[in-house]
Amino acid sequence: MTRPGFTGSALDRADPIRQDPAALAAARADAGARLLRMDGIDPVVGPDGLLDWGGLDEAPPGAFLALLGLIGGSPRFVALSGIPGGAQRSPLMMELLDAWPPEEAATYAAARSLIDWHARHPFCARCGAETAPIRGGWARSCPRCRTEHFPRVDPVVIMLAEHRGRVLVGRQASWKPGRYSALAGFVEPGESVEEAVARELHEEAGILATDIRYLASQPWPFPSQLMIACVARTANDALTIDRHELDHAMWVDRAGVEAALAKLPGAPFDPPPAYAIAHSLFRMWLDG
Amino acid sequence: MTRPGFTGSALDRADPIRQDPAALAAARADAGARLLRMDGIDPVVGPDGLLDWGGLDEAPPGAFLALLGLIGGSPRFVALSGIPGGAQRSPLMMELLDAWPPEEAATYAAARSLIDWHARHPFCARCGAETAPIRGGWARSCPRCRTEHFPRVDPVVIMLAEHRGRVLVGRQASWKPGRYSALAGFVEPGESVEEAVARELHEEAGILATDIRYLASQPWPFPSQLMIACVARTANDALTIDRHELDHAMWVDRAGVEAALAKLPGAPFDPPPAYAIAHSLFRMWLDG
Incomplete structure (x- = not known):
């Protein structure tokens, strides 16, 4: 990896x-x-x-x-x-x-x-x-x-929801046009990584997570997060988007993610930069 | 699990x-x-x-x-x-x-x-x-x-170091006599989970970690940590203990961990309570 x-x-x-x-x-x-x-x-x-x-x-x-x-x-x-x-x-x-x-x-x-x-x-x-x-x-x-x-580090879960060979990508209204990434959110007091992943997917997209697996982590210095990257199978793919959090979200198949990471013309979205763990998440998902 | x-x-x-x-x-x-x-x-x-x-x-x-x-x-x-x-x-x-x-x-x-x-x-x-x-x-x-x-959640890594079928347990001077647990420490700004695991094992026990794997997580409400539990193979087993952090540390084999969790007389240590993820870590290690 x-x-x-x-x-x-x-x-x-x-x-x-x-x-x-x-x-x-x-x-x-x-x-x-x-x-x-x-x-x-x-x-x-x-x-x-x-x-x-x-x-x-x-x-x-x-x-x-x-x-x-x-x-x-x-x-x-x-x-x-x-x-x-x-x-x-x-x-x-x-x-x-x-x-x-x-x-x-x-x-x-x-x-x-x-x-x-x-x-x-x-x-x-x-x-x-x-x-x-x-x-x-x-x-x-x-x-x-x-x-x-002591210096504060805020744990954040970032997760690729997966359903029948497609993954969920979303965008915030403040992002540049076309940019999509994995969904993410802060871990709250009194919850585990896995509970935060399930809560965020449900809150932001209305989907039920199963089989949550940790994949990797990175620090994120804007200002000081610990990004905890997971993949989650989901029980359903019907989306209920929380418009306060997300501007849009959609399911993308393997060919679409490959085209996005390769920045091919006509790719379904513009991917996060290589230094963001969301990029590593997409790469790891493609690599199985 | x-x-x-x-x-x-x-x-x-x-x-x-x-x-x-x-x-x-x-x-x-x-x-x-x-x-x-x-x-x-x-x-x-x-x-x-x-x-x-x-x-x-x-x-x-x-x-x-x-x-x-x-x-x-x-x-x-x-x-x-x-x-x-x-x-x-x-x-x-x-x-x-x-x-x-x-x-x-x-x-x-x-x-x-x-x-x-x-x-x-x-x-x-x-x-x-x-x-x-x-x-x-x-x-x-x-x-x-x-x-x-926003409410603060401090990420902490807690890890079982493993070397040739034995795991490392340590105790702090303030703990009750006989109590040992997995080593742990706060994740600092600018480091990943895996880097924090490697740093803590090196700082506290002088050992070099390889193959760090995430296992599970839990919130810990004293006052508000996110415990991130990992297992790490180590390249060596010669210990150099940081006396500011640990009172003692030792390697324990499978039979010893089994005896400790079962609270058998003569067990090599008194294990952490069942609600601590260190307990789950020992159990998961025994279960492979």
Whole structure:
């Protein structure tokens, strides 16, 4: 199987260093330490077309340096500076993701999700006080009530419903014309992956899932989801579309999915980008 | 396979009602509407030994009533009252979980995670203002910066490492004597399920995972995790234990796991409770 998008980063997350102030100080003082060059939340492209790395002295004055981890023994940091959270995906960044191998996009994804989480969570949700980064940037601490807050990862199920050799694809009204993908939704408190898959297929398309199988996963850094990809056989194929969630949905056969992934003229839909696990899902389904 | 703990709730989450103020008002006015009786964050036991349900008029004055969903068409609510968040697991609740079928524990799990999330997140993490519940209790809204906050679910990988017919079990120093379980850890921003499994096994036990396979999942309401259970073959069995995470770890063969699950005298360890997915993991491994 192809590696899902945003996986395979060369980063060793080096958790013991995060937890040890002396080790963190040594990593910051390391002559081989490097800073991820960023333009706001966008990546800066280096001479090789991949991520660019500079010296720690390039960080804005007073910025907290978060330890992304080690690459080849060299400590890698990113500056948590005054970036507004929840930024849109820029055209440049999306072009880079199309071009980069998954492992390069994966390093960017970790940095982007971490920076964005700090930007969107400067205050304590428990007491309202302003918090500050700790543990090398992998948590924030409240000076008033002492609560520690950890970066949020939201699990999302994304599933290919299958009925008699056809799969269900849907589109949201905000997507570009022709773009369809697998259906997806957030896992809620108190449900399993399989229950979330069944609920979403029923809510969004009115179909009953059976035989739900996990296939693969990927992180998704917009802003920080864990995508859990499944395939589900369904008991019926009559669709009842929830118009609040979906603009349209339809069943597509094998030849249609093959034409879509190959971007052939006349294909029944425009597929998600290769770095989205929905693309891997279609590929895995075709490959059996 | 046995149903994992905390799954199979009879609740229909009825998302369209949450999103529609008129439908919510109608649900609250429904003569068949019921309120989950709670003692703080603990369940109240009904005459049948299961969860107990009363009338909505039993709610504390001014309490927000969150819509858990529908059971048999009847709207089911729980009061978000002044319960301190992050409560310990009481002996009574743990006894009930041992006794209840998974589907009854699942309804309690959804309510407990939701109540606890509200209790621990009364302020806006973005701007520090006090927030209020919206959408039938499935979100909070900030009156100052208009950010909407959704209940948090933290994905956790829990994995059975396997090497030549033996599996790895570990214990934390805080657990009761003899208790061992599968290793586990939080999924971080920027990593997949499989990467989190490999990282945790390497960090905590110094072993290299290969052939990671997803097996099952469950919600875990202390306070709100999504447990993602995997099995991983490992390239080696020499352990390097991270003493910050684990008190001890050891390899156990099939006969040992069978003896532990059967609670035989002389078993090599005391297994996790049946409602924990680690228990299902051991059972699934024994069953091949």
